[in-house]
Amino acid sequence: MQDLDFFFALASAPQLLEGLKVTLWLTLWSNVIGLACGFLLALVGVSPIRPLRWLYTCYIEIFRCTPILLQIVWFFFCVPILFNVYWSGEFLGLLILGLNLTAFNAEAYRASIQAIPPAHHDAAVALGLGWRVTAFNVVMPQAARNAMPVLVTNAIGAFQQSALVALVGVADLMYQGKLLSTQTYRPIEAYTSVAVIYLVISVAFGQIAGMIERRNALYR
Amino acid sequence: MPGFDITFVATYWQALLTGLGLTLRFTAICIVSGTVLGLLLALLSQSRSTALRALVRVYVEMIRGVPVLILLFWIFFCLPVVTGLEIGNFASSVLALTLFMGAATCESFRAALHAIPHDQHDACTALGLTTRSRLFDVIIPLTVMRAIPNLLSNTVALFKESSLASAVGTVELMYIGQNIANATARPIEVLTVVGVLYFLVGFTLTRLVSVAERRVLARLAP
Numbered sequence: 001m002q003d004l005d006f007f008f009a010l011a012s013a014p015q016l017l018e019g020l021k022v023t024l025w026l027t028l029w030s031n032v033i034g035l036a037c038g039f040l041l042a043l044v045g046v047s048p049i050r051p052l053r054w055l056y057t058c059y060i061e062i063f064r065c066t067p068i069l070l071q072i073v074w075f076f077f078c079v080p081i082l083f084n085v086y087w088s089g090e091f092l093g094l095l096i097l098g099l100n101l102t103a104f105n106a107e108a109y110r111a112s113i114q115a116i117p118p119a120h121h122d123a124a125v126a127l128g129l130g131w132r133v134t135a136f137n138v139v140m141p142q143a144a145r146n147a148m149p150v151l152v153t154n155a156i157g158a159f160q161q162s163a164l165v166a167l168v169g170v171a172d173l174m175y176q177g178k179l180l181s182t183q184t185y186r187p188i189e190a191y192t193s194v195a196v197i198y199l200v201i202s203v204a205f206g207q208i209a210g211m212i213e214r215r216n217a218l219y220r
Numbered sequence: 221m222p223g224f225d226i227t228f229v230a231t232y233w234q235a236l237l238t239g240l241g242l243t244l245r246f247t248a249i250c251i252v253s254g255t256v257l258g259l260l261l262a263l264l265s266q267s268r269s270t271a272l273r274a275l276v277r278v279y280v281e282m283i284r285g286v287p288v289l290i291l292l293f294w295i296f297f298c299l300p301v302v303t304g305l306e307i308g309n310f311a312s313s314v315l316a317l318t319l320f321m322g323a324a325t326c327e328s329f330r331a332a333l334h335a336i337p338h339d340q341h342d343a344c345t346a347l348g349l350t351t352r353s354r355l356f357d358v359i360i361p362l363t364v365m366r367a368i369p370n371l372l373s374n375t376v377a378l379f380k381e382s383s384l385a386s387a388v389g390t391v392e393l394m395y396i397g398q399n400i401a402n403a404t405a406r407p408i409e410v411l412t413v414v415g416v417l418y419f420l421v422g423f424t425l426t427r428l429v430s431v432a433e434r435r436v437l438a439r440l441a442p
Contacts, residue, residue, distance in 0.1 A: 061419075061423060061426075062419065064422070064426065065376075065418070065419045065422030065423045065425075065426060066380070066415050066418045066419050066422060067379075067380040067381070067382075067383035067384075067394065067418055068380065069383045069384055069386075069387075069394060070383055070394060070397075070411070070414060070415050070418055071415075073394075073398065073411060074407075074411045074412070074415060077401065077407035077408070077411060078407055078408045078411060078412075081407070081408060082408065160286070160287040160288075161287065163287035163289045163290060164287075164289060164384075166289070167289075167387055174287070174289060174290060177290070177293075178293070181297060187297035187298050187301060188298045188301055188302065191290060191293055191294045191297060191298055192294070192298070194290055195286045195290045195291075195294060198285065198286045198287055198290060199282060199285040199286050202284075202285040202286070203281060203285050206285075
């Protein structure tokens with residue numbers, strides 16, 4: 001076994017940072033897509049129109065029952081052919097991660113909307129509130145708060161799963177780690193550094209989320 | 221875009237079915253080893269020794285804190301260098317997904333352990349059960365039953381993550397599918413069929429989760 005040399009990893013920090021930037025960018029925007037589109041999709045999922053609910057179920061099940069790696073590979077190979085578009089790898093990766101997160105977040109929103117006791121609807125009706133007030137001032141604040149823990153878990157999951165786009169050649173943190181390891185024949189330092197970066201960010205995210213959750217719990 | 225022709229995939233049905241079989245076998249191996257590991261870890265996390273509890277905590281946080289892909293790559297590329305053992309891609313993938321599954325099931329078991337009502341422990345004491353009998357006849361059966369819905373969700377997750385093994389060259393459905401797609405230059409048809417195969421198994425499994433959830437709930441709260 002060769003000598004370990006973590007100074008080498010330090011020396012190649014700029015390369016890893018370059019990758020981390022892409023990873024964080026992917027995480028941020030896929031979460032923006034996931035939070036916004038997931039909410040809209042959840043509204044489709046609780047709509048009284050049955051065909052709309054079927055559409056919702058199809059979307060959810062397709063994304064939940066197939067591996068995300070397959071979704072990514074399918075997207076990267078098939079979307080450019082099917083739609084005759086040539087988008088960058090980063091953009092394609094962002095789209096598919098966002099679409100995947102949309103499915104999981106929509107389930108979280110839907111569950112939390114349906115968890116609101118029917119008595120609240122009755123109360124809203126009794127108070128003569130319009131549907132808009134009911135939706136925005138009664139249902140949504142509660143739903144958002146109930147869905148929060150799952151949304152955060154999903155966000156951290158999206159951060160970790162963004163590593164998969166390295167397999168289709170997007171230059172994220174994982175990809176830079178792989179590159180570094182093959183360029184320098186130092187797999188241990190390269191992969192360990194990458195793992196530590198992922199670990200620190202995930203744990204930090206988790207801790208912050210836990211703090212917010214505890215503070216939220218006080219308001220109940 | 222070349223003509224869309226899904227029927228040609230049928231000529232590869234044997235290869236694809238073999239891949240599905242390998243994926244299922246691989247998943248089954250990791251489920252068994254990962255669940256055993258998870259149960260052991262969960263029991264350890266109940267131990268009186270603070271150090272042991274901390275160790276389990278650190279293990280779980282570490283495995284859950286890094287993407288499965290990096291875990292897999294670390295084991296595949298670094299473990300042979302560190303230990304001098306060349307374990308190959310199949311064993312590496314099994315090891316990586318077992319560690320992943322161990323951490324996930326540990327959490328499921330721990331939640332189930334905490335959900336056991338305290339009277340059960342009291343009853344064990346009142347009946348004068350030995351530690352072994354208490355563990356194997358009371359605690360473990362109760363824990364496992366409560367944990368079943370979560371364990372099944374873990375199984376679904378593992379089944380999906382098993383596709384990552386293709387990244388280090390383990391032959392399974394994803395690997396075979398990508399190879400056929402590349403060889404025939406018809407990714408749309410081949411990958412769609414692979415997706416459908418994954419979907420069929422994944423969908424069945426998720427249905428099982430809901431059935432199990434209902435039945436366990438019915439048994440716990442009749």
